[in-house]
């Protein structure tokens with residue numbers, strides 16, 4: 025009990041907002057340590073989903089009737105809320121997408137169309153598959169080259185190697201803000217400045233940072249910032265691409281269809297203005313509105329305190345896990361948060377994950393969509409505990425006891 029009271033903000037009060045955390049699986053209290061894969065949803069978001077479909081459901085932007093106008097107003101209010109939170113200059117810079125993967129594919133397709141054979145794109149060795157494969161596909165299509173910045177064994181990007189790779193040929197650098205597998209917090213602001221020095225644009229994969237820290241896109245000076253709603257306490261199927269307005273203006277549309285046009289004839293079509301140019305078809309209206317609610321919720325949370333709390337969780341988990349014989353923590357960056365990945369000698373991560381699950385503990389096992397990173401460490405995968413601000417020290421204690429029990433069973 026004391027650990028809860030000592031925390032810098034009221035975790036107990038926060039947990040009350042998340043009904044999914046108050047359940048048992050296999051007769052055990054659920055301990056949810058799979059926040060890197062997706063987050064649970066606060067009551068505000070759950071109520072908003074229900075309310076939207078019960079009272080407001082209508083298609084947006086085209087209707088003269090009451091419900092349509094109301095849905096449009098709410099959808100656009102969500103966009104503005106997200107713009108303010110990210111400190112973007114204009115709501116035209118906030119494009120609703122399906123998620124991080126969709127946002128990266130949009131940039132690869134549209135920005136990618138403006139690139140020429142021989143141009144280069146830089147990523148790092150710790151990227152998620154969704155920040156690797158779209159670039160590979162683009163490189164194949166356009167005759168571009170993909171360069172990969174190596175990392176050290178601690179799981180940090182080698183900055184001198186990055187500088188060596190940067191050249192006039194570099195057109196885009198795409199890097200994860202926080203590694204979903206290692207928890208490394210990359211020095212993104214400095215890396216952005218270095219890319220700009222050679223005239224390259226910079227995309228930040230923010231899928232693992234937006235839920236752990238305050239993001240200021242103007243301070244970072246990134247050209248693109250992408251994230252998924254479902255990892256930041258909102259619904260699945262919705263996400264955001266932030267892009268600098270002048271850049272988005274120059275870029276060709278991504279998909280064609282309704283809503284993204286100004287005028288269509290069979291001879292010629294003119295495109296709608298931002299942000300609609302990139303939002304073809306009926307969007308995930310409920311998703312956008314409820315992501316706005318998720319942002320309303322996080323506005324009520326002190327993110328300075330969140331950073332302290334989550335680092336304390338990760339540090340504590342690392343400290344206790346290190347005492348296990350044969351256990352190796354994967355990723356030991358100086359700047360690290362919210363994720364503890366580990367492997368155990370001679371044991372398959374899947375077996376450990378299965379035994380933990382039977383004790384009510386949800387962790388993720390496997391390659392975490394970072395197979396090249398697993399190859400670098402020469403392991404098939406890890407067991408990953410990933411934390412959100414609603415997790416507690418007590419849960420880590422229970423997790424450690426369950427892990428001990430699992431290892432005894434596997435002996």
Ligand SMILES: *Cc1c(COP(=O)(O)O)cnc(C)c1O
Pocket residue numbers: 060061123124125126152154155200202203204229231232252
């Ligand atoms: C989850 C994740 C993605 C992909 O997000 P989706 O919601 O599956 O599109 C990309 N990058 C990182 C770092 C992630 O953690």
